[in-house]
Amino acid sequence: MTTILETLNKSYQDLYNQNIKTAKIDSEIILAEVLKVSRLNLITKQNTSLNRDQQNLYNSLIERRKKNEPVAYILNKKEFWNESYFVDQRVLIPRPETEVIIEMLLKKINNKSKPFCILDIGCGSGCLLISCLQELRRSKGVGVDISSAALEVAHININQNQLGSRAKLIKQDLFKLNIKKKFDIILSNPPYLTDINYTKLESDVKNYEPKMALVGGVDGLKFYKKIISIASASLKKNGFLGLEMGDRHYKEIKKFLFANSFKIIDKFKLINGEIRCILAMKIS
Numbered sequence: 001m002t003t004i005l006e007t008l009n010k011s012y013q014d015l016y017n018q019n020i021k022t023a024k025i026d027s028e029i030i031l032a033e034v035l036k037v038s039r040l041n042l043i044t045k046q047n048t049s050l051n052r053d054q055q056n057l058y059n060s061l062i063e064r065r066k067k068n069e070p071v072a073y074i075l076n077k078k079e080f081w082n083e084s085y086f087v088d089q090r091v092l093i094p095r096p097e098t099e100v101i102i103e104m105l106l107k108k109i110n111n112k113s114k115p116f117c118i119l120d121i122g123c124g125s126g127c128l129l130i131s132c133l134q135e136l137r138r139s140k141g142v143g144v145d146i147s148s149a150a151l152e153v154a155h156i157n158i159n160q161n162q163l164g165s166r167a168k169l170i171k172q173d174l175f176k177l178n179i180k181k182k183f184d185i186i187l188s189n190p191p192y193l194t195d196i197n198y199t200k201l202e203s204d205v206k207n208y209e210p211k212m213a214l215v216g217g218v219d220g221l222k223f224y225k226k227i228i229s230i231a232s233a234s235l236k237k238n239g240f241l242g243l244e245m246g247d248r249h250y251k252e253i254k255k256f257l258f259a260n261s262f263k264i265i266d267k268f269k270l271i272n273g274e275i276r277c278i279l280a281m282k283i284s
């Protein structure tokens with residue numbers, strides 16, 4: 001029987017030997033989940049021994065991490081905004097920078113009890129749509145994705161959040177999307193990596209996350225023209241369009257937005273100076 005401290009020391013070492021830079025935090029997060037305690041509890045209980053089942057489960061999860069599988073897929077969960085999402089290899093793991101879209105949007109909405117109509121294009125796990133529906137309690141929304149596998153996961157998250165009566169999912173290629181309805185808010189974090197950048201990704205992303213969720217063509221821009229034209233036709237006047245984008249995309253996207261009667265009302269810059277998210281408003 002090994003203690004929490006001995007178990008952690010061994011897995012730090014095993015993961016470091018596989019060049020996993022986050023060895024310490026990954027070991028702690030995985031063990032805390034196996035023991036169903038907080039990470040702080042691991043320290044206060046470091047001399048407690050694991051039972052055989054706990055040890056076997058932990059070892060099997062660490063074996064998966066040693067092969068570079070992301071922790072979110074190993075544990076089937078990822079925090080985003082105020083919720084914990086079910087995730088597996090059918091969907092992109094929600095990223096913290098995507099939360100900025102929600103933050104920028106909420107800052108501009110004074111009356112959060114108005115019934116907004118929301119569209120999330122390329123909804124994946126459903127994280128953007130669900131976060132909005134949780135914050136804007138009288139709103140309804142639609143999530144669209146080309147991947148039925150991703151929509152199965154979004155469905156799990158909608159049920160987990162008891163949003164079945166306010167959220168609808170549609171399997172559709174956005175290039176064939178024909179929208180009759182008008183929306184107050186359209187959000188999208190489309191695939192935006194260039195083909196070349198995709199080849200340079202770390203193996204934990206490249207080998208595990210769906211390529212369809214990541215790659216946006218030769219220059220990574222092909223989705224934006226279409227999303228902006230959908231938004232131009234389907235957003236109400238003064239409606240919001242929140243977008244995440246890749247490195248060096250801002251200038252081109254800004255041009256598409258201006259050509260389609262949008263003004264940019266907020267933007268989020270990474271520390272490397274790249275604009276990663278913007279919020280635009282339809283002005284006519």
Ligand SMILES: C[S@@+](CC[C@H](N)C(=O)[O-])C[C@H]1O[C@@H](n2cnc3c(N)ncnc32)[C@H](O)[C@@H]1O
Binds near residue numbers: 144
């Ligand atoms: C970058 S992921 C974003 C997922 C989620 N919104 C998030 O922010 O974590 C892009 C999503 O777009 C979907 N997608 C890719 N091509 C599409 C297309 N042609 N039409 C609709 N959805 C598409 C992918 O399946 C994926 O779920």
